[in-house]
Amino acid sequence: MSDVVLKTEGLTKYYGGVHALENADFELRTGEHVAIMGDNGAGKSTFVRQITGVEQPTRGKIIFHGKEVAFKGPLDARKEGIETVFQTLALADDLDVPSNLFLGREKVRFNLGPFSILDRKAMRDATRNALARTGVKIPNLSNTIRNMSGGQRQCVAIARTATFASRLIIMDEPTAALGVAETAQVENIVRTLKANGEPLVLISHNMRQVFDLADRILVFRRGRIVANLIKNATSGEEVVAYITGAKQAQELPAAA
Numbered sequence: 494m495s496d497v498v499l500k501t502e503g504l505t506k507y508y509g510g511v512h513a514l515e516n517a518d519f520e521l522r523t524g525e526h527v528a529i530m531g532d533n534g535a536g537k538s539t540f541v542r543q544i545t546g547v548e549q550p551t552r553g554k555i556i557f558h559g560k561e562v563a564f565k566g567p568l569d570a571r572k573e574g575i576e577t578v579f580q581t582l583a584l585a586d587d588l589d590v591p592s593n594l595f596l597g598r599e600k601v602r603f604n605l606g607p608f609s610i611l612d613r614k615a616m617r618d619a620t621r622n623a624l625a626r627t628g629v630k631i632p633n634l635s636n637t638i639r640n641m642s643g644g645q646r647q648c649v650a651i652a653r654t655a656t657f658a659s660r661l662i663i664m665d666e667p668t669a670a671l672g673v674a675e676t677a678q679v680e681n682i683v684r685t686l687k688a689n690g691e692p693l694v695l696i697s698h699n700m701r702q703v704f705d706l707a708d709r710i711l712v713f714r715r716g717r718i719v720a721n722l723i724k725n726a727t728s729g730e731e732v733v734a735y736i737t738g739a740k741q742a743q744e745l746p747a748a749a
Contacts, residue, residue: 495559496523498661498692499544504553506539513539515716517553521661524690526683528703528724531713532736537696540713541663545577546570558660574660578650578667586639590631591620593638594653623656628685630678644675651682655691662686663694668702680706700729712736719743 499521506514514536521527529537542548544555546564555562557573564570567577584593591613592599600612600619620634629648631641638646647667654662664683668676683706686693697703703710704724712720712735719742720735734740 497521497556498523498525498558499694500554500556501540501544502554502556504540504543504555505551506543506548507551512716514543514550517718519711519718521692521694524687524692525709526687526693526695526707527709527711528707529694529696529711529713530698530700530703530732530736535713535736536716537713538665539716541577541665541694541696544570545575545663571657574657575663576654576657576661577663577665578647578654579665584638584646584650587637589637590634590649591616593649594620594623594656596653598657619656620652623652626685626689627652627655627682629682642675644671644678647671647675647679648682651679655682655686661692661694663696665696666698667695668697668699676702700732703732704729714738714742717742 497520499519501517501519504514504517504519505512517536517540529540531537543550546566546569549563549565557575562573564573585596588596595616600615601609602612603610617634624631629652631645631649638649641649651664651667668679671679680702683693683695687706695703695707707724710720710722710724710727710732711718712722712732714736720732721743722732731740735742
């Protein structure tokens with residue numbers, strides 16, 4: 494059985510005459526953490542939007558656990574076990590932690606359609622288990638999201654992702670707006686996910702973070718993958734050279 498979790502072949506996205514993504518060939522293997530780097534507009538987020546169903550590719554294939562998929566929307570990706578933490582966290586400010594963790598997937602005691610009775614105890618217990626599994630520390634689960642720090646909000650979003658991502662986690666700049674201590678907390682969660690053997694794709698501008706957390710670094714430039722680097726066999730200087738174009742694109746192997 495193949496250990497390839499996610500594979501893309503010739504993944505391409507055009508917006509009118511703009512080639513935002515061109516022939517992206519990519520593989521992610523079981524338990525692997527891959528970082529995606531590149532300047533603004535390099536195609537990183539466009540790539541993630543295609544594989545999570547936010548947008549549909551102009552052409553190319555997405556193969557998930559050996560099966561070609563064509564997600565019509567993010568819900569399709571979620572049903573297959575792909576969960577994403579975007580820069581916009583999609584949290585409900587006026588709800589508490591369990592309500593946010595189970596937003597759209599509420600546990601009910603009696604299913605009566607719009608008059609269903611929620612099983613709040615089950616959601617609270619499951620939330621405690623989820624936080625413990627990911628190493629997230631939230632002292633008061635009854636706090637509304639509005640009353641939490643940026644780091645706590647991000648941790649809730651990541652815990653929700655890790656709770657329901659049965660097969661793949663994607664994080665898009667998860668610490669971009671956080672301070673040093675909050676960033677360290679999020680990075681510890683990523684390390685816990687690694688220890689649990691959960692595959693992850695991380696988009697980040699933070700070079701130190703990428704070298705601390707990733708096994709492999711993929712560099713995008715002008716909509717193309719220009720380098721596929723083993724973390725332990727490269728340097729920050731080489732990564733920057735690919736990002737800026739000072740170093741020319743690698744001869745990447747074609748998808749099999």
